[in-house]
Amino acid sequence: MVINQNSIPKITLPSGEKIPCIGMGTFGSDRFTPKQVSEAVAGAIRCGYRLFDCAAIYGNEELIGEVFENAMNENTVRRSELFITSKVWNDMHRKGDVLLSCAKSLRDLRLDYIDLYFMHWPFPNYHAPGCDGDSRNPDSKPFSTEEFMSTWRQMEKLVEMGLVRYLGMSNMTVPKLEATLPLCKVKPAAIEMELHPGFQQKELFDYCIAKNIQPVGFCPIGSPTRPERDKTAEDVVDTQMPEIVEIAKKYGVHPAIICIKWAVGRGQIPIPFSVYENEYAKNLQCVTEAPLTTEEMAVIGGADKNCRLIKGQVFLWEGARSWEDLWDLDGAIAK
Numbered sequence: 001m002v003i004n005q006n007s008i009p010k011i012t013l014p015s016g017e018k019i020p021c022i023g024m025g026t027f028g029s030d031r032f033t034p035k036q037v038s039e040a041v042a043g044a045i046r047c048g049y050r051l052f053d054c055a056a057i058y059g060n061e062e063l064i065g066e067v068f069e070n071a072m073n074e075n076t077v078r079r080s081e082l083f084i085t086s087k088v089w090n091d092m093h094r095k096g097d098v099l100l101s102c103a104k105s106l107r108d109l110r111l112d113y114i115d116l117y118f119m120h121w122p123f124p125n126y127h128a129p130g131c132d133g134d135s136r137n138p139d140s141k142p143f144s145t146e147e148f149m150s151t152w153r154q155m156e157k158l159v160e161m162g163l164v165r166y167l168g169m170s171n172m173t174v175p176k177l178e179a180t181l182p183l184c185k186v187k188p189a190a191i192e193m194e195l196h197p198g199f200q201q202k203e204l205f206d207y208c209i210a211k212n213i214q215p216v217g218f219c220p221i222g223s224p225t226r227p228e229r230d231k232t233a234e235d236v237v238d239t240q241m242p243e244i245v246e247i248a249k250k251y252g253v254h255p256a257i258i259c260i261k262w263a264v265g266r267g268q269i270p271i272p273f274s275v276y277e278n279e280y281a282k283n284l285q286c287v288t289e290a291p292l293t294t295e296e297m298a299v300i301g302g303a304d305k306n307c308r309l310i311k312g313q314v315f316l317w318e319g320a321r322s323w324e325d326l327w328d329l330d331g332a333i334a335k
């Protein structure tokens with residue numbers, strides 16, 4: 001299936017640049033190999049995806065870079081038509097490391113520049129790839145505005161150097177944004193955050209819109225294939241929420257499609273992941289078809305379960321009470 005580019009709705013960034021209203025995720029969730037993910041990226045480019053959400057920690061940028069290079073060499077796509085994100089991982093926040101990390105992503109992705117470069121998490125707390133949910137690092141510390149800004153300053157230099165076009169933050173909270181945004185010389189163009197019908201983060205979403213920052217929604221389908229460390233018995237399954245299932249029946253589509261239509265209708269950029277062509281093709285196709293009605297949007301809007309799936313407990317520091325401390329739930333930055 002090849003989707004006509006003109007039929008894919010666009011989102012306008014604060015700069016005025018228009019980018020696709022949907023992208024493709026590339027995190028293999030410790031379950032899909034770099035080869036499987038990069039083959040899906042190749043298929044997705046052919047199908048019509050232009051926005052790809054990459055990250056150094058996903059461990060597959062080298063193979064994805066090969067795919068980007070081939071697609072450009074074969075004239076399937078021009079560089080200027082692609083919008084590629086990457087992210088600096090938590091163990092590369094120190095002086096000099098951000099530049100090294102960006103350089104490695106550029107080399108691996110075989111690019112001259114990255115369109116949008118995110119700070120993956122707002123602290124240097126590190127976990128090993130593939131670790132389990134009880135894993136803790138004794139060096140982990142609570143969020144520090146000073147440390148965050150020292151990393152952000154290095155990211156700002158990447159923009160000055162022309163290696164990166166836009167900066168982004170990820171896994172932020174309103175209190176952390178209040179502390180950091182006034183100090184930014186280069187404002188974030190986008191904030192990547194967990195967003196799906198069962199976890200709508202209305203306050204953070206509205207805050208970003210008010211500040212003219214584009215929300216990018218990860219786990220848009222509720223991440224059914226997320227790593228085991230990120231699963232608990234209480235977690236909501238978005239594709240089984242009665243409101244989603246009912247609307248999906250009406251349209252004769254998989255509930256995943258309704259999650260994506262809801263995301264696009266709300267104005268966040270969803271970045272669904274799948275290695276299966278029939279899934280990723282339908283995820284793109286659905287944004288070119290009839291949007292959900294105002295009533296359907298309202299029904300889903302009222303179905304929020306406030307159920308965070310990616311709790312981040314592996315990043316907790318000694319003395320932290322629980323994963324909630326990472327998310328500043330009482331309105332102040334947890335110490």
Ligand SMILES: NC(=O)c1ccc[n+]([C@@H]2O[C@H](COP(=O)([O-])OP(=O)(O)OC[C@H]3O[C@@H](n4cnc5c(N)ncnc54)[C@H](OP(=O)(O)O)[C@@H]3O)[C@@H](O)[C@H]2O)c1
Nearest residue numbers: 025026027053218219220221222223225256272273274279
């Ligand atoms: N910034 C961050 O900290 C952060 C954190 C997490 C994720 N992300 C990004 O967000 C992306 C997406 O998140 P995610 O992969 O965790 O979750 P997701 O996109 O919500 O869920 C992906 C899973 O949904 C299923 N699926 C996809 N399309 C479908 C369809 N049309 N019909 C039925 N099932 C479908 C597939 O599972 P089956 O194999 O069961 O079909 C797939 O593995 C990641 O790849 C990554 O790029 C960023």
